[in-house]
Amino acid sequence: MIQEISNRLLKQLENDVEQVCSQIKDPLKRLTMVLKLIREALKKLRLHVSDLKFKNKTEEIPIFKNIKPSFYQWQIYYTELYNIETNLPYGDADKQASFLEQELLFIERFFRQYAFLYQYYRLNADELDNLYFVRGAEMQSILLPEVPDLDPEFSTSCDYLFSKFRAFEALKEWVLERLLLLKKRSIDPQTLSGNLHPGEMNWTGDTIDLAEIGLGFYYTGKLNNGTAGLGEIFRWLEETFHVNIGIPAKRFAELRKRKRLSRTRYLNEMRDSLNLKMENEDEYVPTGKKKNNSAISDED
Structure with missing residues (x-):
């Protein structure tokens, strides 16, 4: 039931976000509207989760390992994307490429910083799910990042980190695409011509x-x-x-x-x-x- 509900909510959210991004070009206004949509969707998801009656703790795992991160990743992604877009050097392809390469290094450094958990995420391992994705599970580790605005009723040790993994993978893809585009344009300036x-x-x-x-x-x-x-x-x-x-x-x-x-x-x-x-x-x-x-x- 929760999977069906979350799928509908997520599809609606992504459609709404896509529409905002296609219609609004101002970065700050676009980010503001996108974040509002994401928070509203997360609020609805939280209400549905709070109504659930779990037979045991392990039933929580799919919610905080997969469902919540599939929503929350977009809040992280669009916030980071806004920072990149607004700080990208204007007009100079070489400076833009250098800036994006630094962003790529930052993303890779983040993955290395949480190498064990990132590998756990990539392999879809489950041995430690009872610690990582069950509310109230005691876990003290310097490997975990600080979690903003922790809500004990709607958060676990690693759902935020898994959201960030998803967001940064999407962000890495975006950066690589822009770098490729910049390199091709520097090689063939004719691709910039509107006459094409x-x-x-x-x-x-x-x-x-x-x-x-x-x-x-x-x-x-x-x-x-x-x-x-x-x-x-x-x-x-x-x-x-x-x-x-x-x-x-x-x-x-x-x-x-x-x-x-x-x-x-x-x-x-x-x-x-x-x-x-x-x-x-x-x-x-x-x-x-x-x-x-x-x-x-x-x-x-």
């Missing part, structure tokens, strides 16, 4: 559909002879169509979770629509008259 893009186009469909297209580009290797990164493709689509698609790994995971719908629903729809158009054009008309739905002209 056609007239303004806005994406008016669901962003998950555009994610399908981006993933299709990446896994078929048809952009830049297969050297274009997935994050780079997503950012290119975002800039071209003026939307926020989101984190590639998260969107890929959404497609994998589809059960009722085809995992590639939109790509299938494109294929079927194009095939239907061609089949209609191929139909034989005995009277010699042209069909109402004329063929696509070269000028279209």
